[in-house]
Amino acid sequence: MSTSSDLLILGGGIVGKACALALAQAGLNLTLLGARSLAQALPPERYTQRLYALNAASRQLLDQLRIWTHIPPERVQPVQAMHIRADGAQLAFQAKDARAEALAWIVESDAIEAALDLALRFERRVQIEPAQAARLSRPGDHRGWQVQTDDGRTLQATLLVGADGEHSLVRKASGIPMDVHDYVQRGVVANFVCAAPHDGSAFQTFADGGVIALLPLAPMQGRPMVSLVWSAPEPLAQELLALPPHALAQRVDAHLPALRAQHLGPLQAAGRASAWRLQRQLARRTVADDLVLIGDAAHRVHPLAGQGLNLGLQDVQVLAHTLQQRPAGQAINDPRLLRRYSRARAEQVLALATATDSLARLYAAQSRMPAPLRALGLHAANALPPLKQLLTRYASGLPYLA
Numbered sequence: 001m002s003t004s005s006d007l008l009i010l011g012g013g014i015v016g017k018a019c020a021l022a023l024a025q026a027g028l029n030l031t032l033l034g035a036r037s038l039a040q041a042l043p044p045e046r047y048t049q050r051l052y053a054l055n056a057a058s059r060q061l062l063d064q065l066r067i068w069t070h071i072p073p074e075r076v077q078p079v080q081a082m083h084i085r086a087d088g089a090q091l092a093f094q095a096k097d098a099r100a101e102a103l104a105w106i107v108e109s110d111a112i113e114a115a116l117d118l119a120l121r122f123e124r125r126v127q128i129e130p131a132q133a134a135r136l137s138r139p140g141d142h143r144g145w146q147v148q149t150d151d152g153r154t155l156q157a158t159l160l161v162g163a164d165g166e167h168s169l170v171r172k173a174s175g176i177p178m179d180v181h182d183y184v185q186r187g188v189v190a191n192f193v194c195a196a197p198h199d200g201s202a203f204q205t206f207a208d209g210g211v212i213a214l215l216p217l218a219p220m221q222g223r224p225m226v227s228l229v230w231s232a233p234e235p236l237a238q239e240l241l242a243l244p245p246h247a248l249a250q251r252v253d254a255h256l257p258a259l260r261a262q263h264l265g266p267l268q269a270a271g272r273a274s275a276w277r278l279q280r281q282l283a284r285r286t287v288a289d290d291l292v293l294i295g296d297a298a299h300r301v302h303p304l305a306g307q308g309l310n311l312g313l314q315d316v317q318v319l320a321h322t323l324q325q326r327p328a329g330q331a332i333n334d335p336r337l338l339r340r341y342s343r344a345r346a347e348q349v350l351a352l353a354t355a356t357d358s359l360a361r362l363y364a365a366q367s368r369m370p371a372p373l374r375a376l377g378l379h380a381a382n383a384l385p386p387l388k389q390l391l392t393r394y395a396s397g398l399p400y401l402a
């Protein structure tokens, strides 16, 4: 059986689902392939493991999509301050200094997906197909794309949007080359109860054992909690993953004695750790004939700045704006239109990938930069309020929106 659609989004992660809603709100009918609704409700007594720091631009998009109000507010933690330590130097950002409501909001992946699923259920412009794509090809007349699904159907699309993550089939089918750097690190994540309140502060420490971030979570059953993202070199990551939860909590405490003494007190485990391999991947182009890449299909960055999903959601915002603003009569796969989207996204993605990559390499175990020199940069940044305001504004993602 063959079904035809003007627009087909392949990949039903957060970026694909948000894109489906944004394009539907822009008046387009589309198919979302590979989207499954979340199987379970959020467990009331614990956080699920994937948590994201959403910036102001992502929050704005989720507001526009009417998603934000469906995320339980008791599971959202605004970040009011960020303390960065490295080599004895410190850098602190405050939301109030930037006159912002918050520097970021920490939210569970599953809470965002559940809100997206709910909104998609009522969106008549979106046809949801849970099947996987098995093969992509260009038809004989080279117009649009054909997608063979794993349940034996063929779908046709005038414009194919690849939101299918790091191993993107869409990117491979397009022939767009990708630059890859393997950090030989894993992002080890785990949640903890902390003895003292975190007051909405996030902590990040650059140390010889990698970059350790502790992100504040909304209290669970009255207890203050934090989420760990430890970007650890591979052998250390394996060691951390092998520890029982209480021993991991002790290990984090031992690694961050100042944080334990001055801020959070001892940590107590709240579940097992898991880990993700860390790579930087940049597609050399984000558009090709009748095709657009968004989210991790187009770019993956080191998580030390917590910006990967934010970049993907900003792709969505810009793509929806570009397609909606096209002149009457212009086709959605017009190469000039796709190039406009690609140009609008290039600067932010490259700036962020370069900044996170430089920091990750500077503090990698094999870095040759002497610690006092690294500390000097942090001291200088801390002493310059206009520079801090600028950094906060760029991290919000707002300057890059169309």
Ligand SMILES: Cc1cc2nc3c(=O)[nH]c(=O)nc-3n(C[C@H](O)[C@H](O)[C@H](O)COP(=O)(O)OP(=O)(O)OC[C@H]3O[C@@H](n4cnc5c(N)ncnc54)[C@H](O)[C@@H]3O)c2cc1C
Pocket: 010, 011, 012, 013, 014, 015, 016, 033, 034, 035, 051, 052, 053, 054, 131, 132, 133, 134, 163, 164, 165, 166, 168, 169, 187, 188, 189, 229, 276, 277, 294, 295, 296, 297, 303, 306, 307, 308, 309, 310, 311, 312
């Ligand atoms: C440790 C760690 C911490 C992070 N923290 C943050 C943070 O704080 N803030 C932040 O902004 N980002 C963060 N990120 C980055 C973030 O996780 C990713 O950028 C984001 O999840 C990418 O979403 P996506 O929808 O593009 O891709 P994915 O989540 O990978 O979704 C891709 C979807 O496509 C589907 N798919 C793939 N192939 C097919 C196919 N053939 N047919 C059908 N469907 C298919 C998959 O099943 C999946 O549903 C972090 C990453 C790591 C590793």
